[in-house]
Amino acid sequence: METVYKRILLKVSGEVLAGDGKKGIDFEKLNEICGVIKRTADLGVEVAVVVGGGNFWRGRSSGEMDRTRADQMGMLATVLNALALQDELIKLGRNAEVMTGLDIQRVGRPFNKFEADRLLKDGTVVIFGCGTGNPYFTTDTGASLRASEIGADIYFKATNVDGVYDKDPNKYPDAVKYDTVSFDEILEKRLNVMDNTATAMALNNKLPVLVFNLNDPENVIRAVKGEKIGTVVTF
Helix, strand or coil: CCCCCCEEEEEECHHHHHHHHCCCCCHHHHHHHHHHHHHHHHCCCEEEEEECCCCCCCHHHCCCCCHHHHHHHHHHHHHHHHHHHHHHHHHCCCCEEEEECCCCCCCCEECCHHHHHHHHHCCCEEEEECCCCCCCCCHHHHHHHHHHHHCCCEEEEEECCCCEECCCCCCCCCCCEECEEEHHHHHHHCCCCCCHHHHHHHHHCCCCEEEEECCCCHHHHHHHCCCCCCEEEEC
């Protein structure tokens, strides 16, 4: 079966990389995720990745620390995960490059849209660290931004939940899952998908978003082949 997307942006949360341990990196989970990224790229799909850092640090949980400094620590946490993804992908036989929103040139390349485009066309998996490179923005916004910049066909928001619900399914057993939902509904109903800046950026750039569960990494393959999983956020 052919894939339905040529270029995707996959957002991998830090929590997913932590596995059941909740903190740090679960290397078995890392191997599963990188394995499915490699197989996706082997299908001819150009794969870019934005990775979170919540398994190491969350700026919004830093108490009375200066917000800019706390967010910079969070950006550095995403680089730890980006390097782990790169290392595992290379071990699996797939070229991977890290690009960062902060200048850490001995660790990763500074983000450059045109260089990222060239690498993706060559079949290299490009991993974006540091979110937007600025404080006060989440990595969800970083994913919307990078996906828009590289002209991704879709933003895969891979999380610990299997889609978008009308209310928190962990608290309310009668929560109803959407198969599709519009950006306007997300904003109007304040659905907990991603922050408003990330949502507005995707909407303004006509970037569809697919929200699905990455606890089963095979969902990435299912998604690129057009199988119905998760929730599609449309215009």
